[in-house]
Amino acid sequence: MWQKLWQPGQREILFNKLDNEAEHWDVIIAGGGITGAGIAREAARRGLKTLLLERHDFAWGTSSRSSKMIHGGLRYIAAGDIKTTLHSVHERERLMDEAPGLVDKMAFMMSHYRGKIPGPMMFNILLRIYDFFAGRRYRKYYSLKETKWVCPYINEKNLIGGTQFTDAITDDARLVMRVLREAQKDGAAVINYIGVKHLLKHDDRVVGVEVEDALTGQRRALKAKVVINATGVWVDELRGEIAREKKIRPARGSHIVVPFWRLPVAQSLTTFHPNDGRPIFIYPWEGRTVIGTTDLDEKTVENVEASMTREEMDYLIAVTRYQFPLAQLEERDILSSWAGVRPLIASGALNPSKEKRNHSVWDDNGLVSVSGGKLTTFRLIALDVLSTARKYLCEYESRTNSKAIFSRFTPENGLFSGLPSYLKKRLCGYYGKDSESLVSGAKCSELNLIPGTHSTWAELRWVAANEAVVHLDDLLLRRTRLGLLLAKGGMIYEDKIYTVCHEALGWTEKKWTIEKVRYQKIWKQHYSIPA
Known part of the structure; x- marks a missing residue:
């Protein structure tokens, strides 16, 4: 029922419906990133009346701007954080099994240079532990000749070989949307562009929220048994109405995207920056090559988009030229960029790269806040949050902790069965059960790939009609990734x-013109080459 209210023309009905449900919410979640989506999915499946609110668009913040990797955190083993790695590896294997096409295995290569750390022997010891956690062997050593074959253009000076291991790759924004659809299927109400303005309190107990529609300015007071603050890097903002302590250390990470033909990599290459020794990934994604990420303290976190600086751009170009000198990558090769701000839990580490990636949950008398953690472990984070919130709720089914995140689905549409296998896998992974209606509603030739991407025009049409698209940037930067993958932010089409x-x-043509101008301003300022 709530799924239909994501379609065009349903927004007013959706907002007004909140009043009818006002006295009956068990859980109100602030934040529409992967953490909020995971909590909504786990709460709704337990029969809790669940409302998720996002003041911008779904996955607008960190959850559309990550490195797109579902990984166990190999470097955490070396840092002694075995627990985080163990949980992450288990969740990685679960996600690859449950959502093929959305979360897929990707090979990673660590190059070894004479006299440089890590050497093959040390790295193999780490990988033995990594593979033991996964319950299977992924690691493989490549000779010098083999390494040069699988990594063309690689810096050969003092190169002795490489070691391959396995993690996974995803589209983080599509992962959020798929989890939200699962939450909707179990009865959750999920709404974008409605933000929590203030907490409602009675005798120092949080009993609900005051919300505002970002499009109309209308406000509503909504009651709930528990309010969950899953706003990521902004978690201290809402929590500040009750608690004064500041726990979040914002850290900006930036990436650049270049055409695959300019830097062809068949797998992710892990390298160390020649300036400061930080690990950087150079990897294939959606038909392009991505280089990232930086890791810098973000001094202020405002309610605006993050942007890459020129210094970061030069930093990423420098590591690429160092690792692939023959490619001679230049600024003019960059198609797009993105920057996200990670919510690290402050511990006093000298720099953000040294902070642990654990999540934390705080209970402030009816407001349960959560931040930190990894994209990979969103399900475990959700379970921790609901465990903390349980004392505010009536009894609910708790034997669902190990249940699958994603529903199994086998399309029966005849047109779907005629598609190539790679496209069937992708559509099922990205859209689940919705893949059938996506294909059946496609116009002639719309199931062809958009040149330079792995997307189809049918996907663009379906998400526009069915996934609560409000602005053009919702459509081109998050529902699809045309704004990151194509020249001029996709406006070549x-x-x-x-x-x-x-x-x-x-x-209308007038509405299009307004949205086009708005989108081009956003893309130029936050997703292009920095001025």
Whole structure:
């Protein structure tokens, strides 16, 4: 029922419906990133009346700007954080098994250089532990000749070989949307562009929230048995109404995207920056090559998009030229960039790279807040949050902790069965049960790939019509990734994108012009080459 209210023209009905449910929410979640989505999914499946609110768009913050990796955290073993690695590896294996096409195995290569750390023997010891946690052997050593073959253009000076291991890759924003759809299926109400403005309190106990529609300015007071603050790097903002302590250390990480033909990598290469020794990944994603990430303290966290600086851009180009000198990558090769701010839990470490990636949960008399953690472990974070919130709720089914996150689905549509296997896998992974209606609603030739991407025009049309798209940046930067993968933020296909928005969203030419100007300003300031 709530799923239908994501379609165009349903927004007013959706907002007004909140009043009808106002006295009955068990859980209200502030934050529509992967943490909030995971909590909504686990709460709804337990029969709790669940409402998730996001003041911007779903996955607008950190959850669309990560490195897209579902990984166990190999370096945490070396740091002695065995527990985080163990849990992360188990969750990685679970996600690859449950959502093929959305979370897929990717090979990683660590190059070894004479006299440099890590050497093959030391690295193999770490990988033995890593593979033991996974219950299977992924590691493999490559000779000098083999390493040069699988990593063309690699810096050969003092190279002695490489070691391959396995983690996984995803589209983080699509992961959020898939989890939200699962939550909706079990009855959760999930709404974007409605933010929590204030907490409602009675005798120092949090009993609900005051919310505001970002599009109309309308406000509502909504009651709940427990309010969950899953706003990530902004968690101290809402929690500050009750507790004065500041726990979050914001850290900015930036990436650049270049055409695959300029830097062809068949797997992720882990290298160390020649300036400071930080590990950097150079990896294939959605038909392009990505280089990242930086790791810098973000001094202030405002309610605006993060941006990469020129210093970060030069830093990432420098490591690429060092590791792939023959490629001679230049600034003009960059298609796009993105920057995200990670919510690290402050412990006093000298720099953000040294902070642990554990999550923390705080209970402030009816407000349960959570922050930190990894994309990989969102399910475990959700279970910890609900365990803390349980004392505010009536009894609910608790024997679901090990249940699958994603529903199994086998499409029966005849048109779907005729698609190539790689596309069937992708559509099932990205859209689950919705993949059937996506294919059946596709127009002629819309199931062809958009040049330069792994996406189809049918996906653009379906998400515009069914996934609560409000602005053009929702469509091009998060529901799809055309804004990151194509030149000019995807506007090289302006006519086709306009047609989809006109037909699926009902946008007039005037509305399109307003959205186009807005989008191009956002893309140029936050996703392009920094000025």
